[in-house]
Amino acid sequence: MTHTIDILRRQSTDFGTPGRLTLDNFWQCDSLELPWHDNKRGISCIKAGTYRGWLWWSPKFRRWIIRQEDKHGRFDTLLHNGNFAGDVSKGLLTQVQGCTLIGRGYADIEMPNHGSGYEHLDVLDGTQYGISASRVTLDKLIQQLGGDITLPKDQKQPEGTDVLVTYQWEEGAWPEDDV
Numbered sequence: 001m002t003h004t005i006d007i008l009r010r011q012s013t014d015f016g017t018p019g020r021l022t023l024d025n026f027w028q029c030d031s032l033e034l035p036w037h038d039n040k041r042g043i044s045c046i047k048a049g050t051y052r053g054w055l056w057w058s059p060k061f062r063r064w065i066i067r068q069e070d071k072h073g074r075f076d077t078l079l080h081n082g083n084f085a086g087d088v089s090k091g092l093l094t095q096v097q098g099c100t101l102i103g104r105g106y107a108d109i110e111m112p113n114h115g116s117g118y119e120h121l122d123v124l125d126g127t128q129y130g131i132s133a134s135r136v137t138l139d140k141l142i143q144q145l146g147g148d149i150t151l152p153k154d155q156k157q158p159e160g161t162d163v164l165v166t167y168q169w170e171e172g173a174w175p176e177d178d179v
């Protein structure tokens with residue numbers, strides 16, 4: 001069985017592109033991606049469309065995450081944990097380079113080193129808008145897919161954990177150049 005994930009993106013801002021993730025028309029959580037910058041690798045969220053995905057052990061994150069197929073000139077796009085997806089050209093912190101962060105709710109979150117070195121006016125207090133409860137929400141998403149978050153990295157996830165991930169823009173939020 002292939003699961004479906006629908007991500008409905010809201011208006012993109014300097015702090016990222018928030019959205020709502022729905023798994024199999026039932027289970028839901030929030031998402032956060034980079035702002036839209038013409039699908040440019042490392043600084044933009046990916047193009048709207050449907051991507052094949054599967055559970056994958058990430059050596060970088062040392063945990064199971066969702067890896068998506070290479071498409072539209074983008075590769076290594078993942079659904080993983082993290083808090084920030086800000087526009088680095090505007091002096092904001094990001095923990096993604098085109099991936100999608102998973103969590104529950106949004107908040108002003110304390111930045112590493114209390115934001116030292118970041119110059120955006122809205123982060124001078126050492127916090128930045130981001131997505132909350134990311135690790136636990138990602139684990140719940142993987143479990144909802146039928147995956148086992150405790151499997152060692154050299155083992156294979158159960159059959160039926162593959163997913164089709166569809167990214168769409170909410171009405172009125174669609175960038176003109178994401179066609």
